[in-house]
Amino acid sequence: MAFLPIFLSSALLSALSISNLGLISSMVGFLHKQKDDIGTYQINWPGNTVQLVVEPQHLWVDQGHTSNGVAGYGFFLGLFGLYVAWRQRKRQGRAPSKTLLALFILQLLAVLFTLSALIFVFVVTNQTKGQHISESIARSNIAYPADKWTPETWFTAVLELPMDDHHHHDNIHSKVVNMRAWRWMLIPIFLTDILAFGFTTAELARQRKGTKQPEYSAEK
Template sequence: MGYLLIFLSNALLSALSITNLGLISSMVGFLHHEKDHVGTYRVDWPDNTVHLKVLPEHLWVDQGHTSNGVAGYGFFLGLFGLYVAWRQKKRQGNKPSQTLSALCILLFLAVLFTLSAIIFVYLVTYQTDGQQISPAVAQSDVAYPADKWTPETWFLSVLDLPLADPAQRHNIHCKVVNMKVWRWMLLPIFAVDVLAFAFSTVELIKQRKGMRQPPFKFEN
């Protein structure tokens, strides 16, 4: 039963991680596309029309790199966990599995890594949340110089502007949803990290107890 729990939890970890990796990659692709192929958004304020650069001067992207690392680590760790679970099913003898010990260590690191990423990502997001793009500061063909932003909080503010192109607004809205989803996906990834670590640790403890247990002897 232990190997099955290890298998299922690591399969789920891989699935969640590769999904989040795809979402983050989609965001990165969107940022590059907007910068290289769109360049500016036309904003029709009542008294002024500005061609706003698609990205601000101070864009914080470290949280994306960190989350990308969590997703990549989780995906390959989950695959390794599937291999370990398969080895446990075919395991013979009482000696504790070295691959299971390695998995426990790697999962413990994953728990710490993901928890650190969650704290960092949410702290940065909420520090930059609620900011607005000021018409008095925005200038045509100039990267918006005020404040620091994450991609999510920047494009949320862009959606509050009177954009001239409805298609651009729709596209930005879809990508903002994407950014919110990958941020929230860190939470179930962390939960599965903890579960996979717990299942693996319990199985390793059972194996070590089995090794210490003396063989049963019949009394004369």
């Protein structure tokens, strides 16, 4: 059954994408809550208490938007792949369908889009990781001005500080784990993009080879 590999890979792509979409949405909700409801964290350095603003002055969020786009695209592409696979289940000895060709093109775009996002996200994260929040620079109620950060690298640095509220510390730790998870989830999504694209390419080639008709069928 030629449709089965396309069907299963599309289902996997949708499942991975919606999972990552949930993780990214959780991060976005966390950032909004910290900014709107929390405002500052009390940091108790020896002899120096600072009300640290929850977000630094230079916070990059483009990698989150890009990854969110990859997840959304992958989810709907997976659903479309399920539909196309179902349409192909009884297609024998007929010219390649337009829906299969459309899936081929959309999956090719997904591979390129996800690869670009994967490179961008990991490059930005690597450029900002390993940084620390300096006591000599931090000031109460003023956004931390030094360096550039991603949400993941900023809150990782915040966890190193002597926070007054352990509940905030535990909550931040949980969200940092989520941020790392959605970043690494881009890899299986990319691999699934390639897998699904490979199955579609093979099926398209098989249908082209199995017919002598030069035109596509009227199927839409």
